[in-house]
Amino acid sequence: xxxxTAREQRFVSWNVNGLRATMKKDPSFPEIFAxxxxxxxxxxxxxxxxxxxxxxxxxxxxxxxxxxxxxxxxTAVFSKEEPLQVIRQIGSSEADDEGRVCALEFPTFxxxxxxxxxxxxxxxxxxxxxxxxxxxxxFLQELDQDKPVVTCGDFNVAHNExxxxxxxxxxxxxGFSDEERESFTKLLGAGFTDTxxxxxxxLTGAYSWWSYRGRARQNNAGWRIDYFLVxxxxxxxxxxxxxxxxVFGSDHCPVGLSITL
Numbered sequence: 001x002x003x004x005t006a007r008e009q010r011f012v013s014w015n016v017n018g019l020r021a022t023m024k025k026d027p028s029f030p031e032i033f034a035x036x037x038x039x040x041x042x043x044x045x046x047x048x049x050x051x052x053x054x055x056x057x058x059x060x061x062x063x064x065x066x067x068x069x070x071x072x073x074x075t076a077v078f079s080k081e082e083p084l085q086v087i088r089q090i091g092s093s094e095a096d097d098e099g100r101v102c103a104l105e106f107p108t109f110x111x112x113x114x115x116x117x118x119x120x121x122x123x124x125x126x127x128x129x130x131x132x133x134x135x136x137x138x139f140l141q142e143l144d145q146d147k148p149v150v151t152c153g154d155f156n157v158a159h160n161e162x163x164x165x166x167x168x169x170x171x172x173x174x175g176f177s178d179e180e181r182e183s184f185t186k187l188l189g190a191g192f193t194d195t196x197x198x199x200x201x202x203l204t205g206a207y208s209w210w211s212y213r214g215r216a217r218q219n220n221a222g223w224r225i226d227y228f229l230v231x232x233x234x235x236x237x238x239x240x241x242x243x244x245x246x247v248f249g250s251d252h253c254p255v256g257l258s259i260t261l
Contacts, residue, residue: 002031002094002152003109003117004034004108006108006237006260006261007261008258008260009248009258009260009261010036010037010038010039010258011038011039011040011042011150011228011256011257011258012036012038012040012041012044012254012257013042013044013113013152013157013226013228013254014042014043014044014226014250014252014254014255015043015044015153015155015209015251015252016029016043016045016046016249016250017045017047017250017251017252018045018047018250019046019053019055020047022051023053024076025248028249029055029249030055030056030057032249033057033078036254037058038256039079039080039081040077040104041060041077041078041079041143042075042076042077042111042152042153043076043077043078043113044074044075044114044115044153045115045154046064046074046075046076047071047072047073047076048064048074049066049070050064050066057078058130059080060079060080061078061079061080061081061082061083061103062076062077063076063077063078063079063083064076064102065100065101065102066099067096067097067100068097068099069097069134072098072099073098073100073115074099075099075100075114075153076102077104077111077112078219079104079106079111081103083111084105084107085104086100086103086104086105087103087105087251088100088101088102088103089101090103091121091138091139092131092135092136093131093136093168094117094128094129094132095117095128095132099115100114100117101114101115101136102226103155105141105203107151108147108261109148109234110144110147110148110149110150111150111151112139112140112142112143112149112150112152113153114136114152114153114154115153115154116129116133116136116155116157117129117154117156118174118175119174119195120174121174121177123172123177126174126177126180129179129180130180130183130216133183133184133186133187133194134183136187137186137187139189140187140192141190141191148230148231148233148261149192149229149230150230150231150257150259150261151228151229151248152227152228152229152255152257153226153227154209154224154225154227155184156175156180156225157176157180157181157225158175158176158181158224159181159185159197159224160197162197162202163197163207163223163226164176164223165207165220165221166221169220171253175223175225176223188229191231191232191233192229192231192232192234194222194227194228194229195229195230195233195235195238195257195259196242196255197234198241198251199240200241206224206245207221207222207223207243207245208222208225208226208243208245209223209225209226209251209253210222210223210251211222212251215253217251226243226252226253226255228255228257230257230259234261237259237260237261238257239259240256240257241255241256241258242255242256242257243255243256244256
């Protein structure tokens with residue numbers, strides 16, 4: 001079998017916070033999707049069950065993972081190339097029935113879309129969150145032994161103070177607790193690179209999520225909790241890492257990655 005030729009590919013990830021709602025916005029999800037013309041477009045928080053939507057995306061293979069609970073969580077990946085195989089569970093008893101992962105194998109890499117569990121107000125779900133983080137880290141490490149990994153999605157954590165507008169008042173809150181931040185540090189330490197921060201180490205005001213309260217988006221009082229991570233060994237093949245804050249339709253905006261694989 002011939003060795004696949006490496007080429008630059010464009011990936012986009014977006015937490016749509018309810019795909020049916022995003023379909024009704026102006027511009028609608030299909031219009032935004034078409035503008036990107038990505039090789040792979042991953043979404044999180046679809047809030048769908050199978051058969052609840054007919055999405056016409058010519059030229060793309062659709063991979064879905066639905067939560068058992070109606071109207072909750074869910075992920076999907078739309079790829080120009082048909083995946084060799086798909087994995088939808090990571091072996092975490094805490095959240096494997098919540099549709100949180102779509103892992104797609106391609107000839108030269110693994111692509112993994114994730115919607116990480118929220119620790120919730122008062123860190124009510126922090127223990128389950130950390131169990132998930134451990135399982136997800138192990139899952140990625142196992143895939144990485146096979147092929148380089150690209151993983152994206154809503155990781156529900158702002159890693160460092162530069163990654164949110166108001167770190168002081170939010171320290172210890174869900175998404176900026178010491179436990180979650182340390183867990184994300186462990187993930188990077190397991191062999192993965194935060195592509196945006198590596199490309200833009202000192203850029204402030206770069207966020208991907210804004211609360212619907214208090215005119216947060218108008219004031220850019222946001223958090224960077226949506227990421228593209230890649231295996232360290234292909235980090236030098238990244239050509240760009242972007243945040244598309246001009247795109248509306250959700251409380252998150254899309255993030256992007258271009259990489260030669």
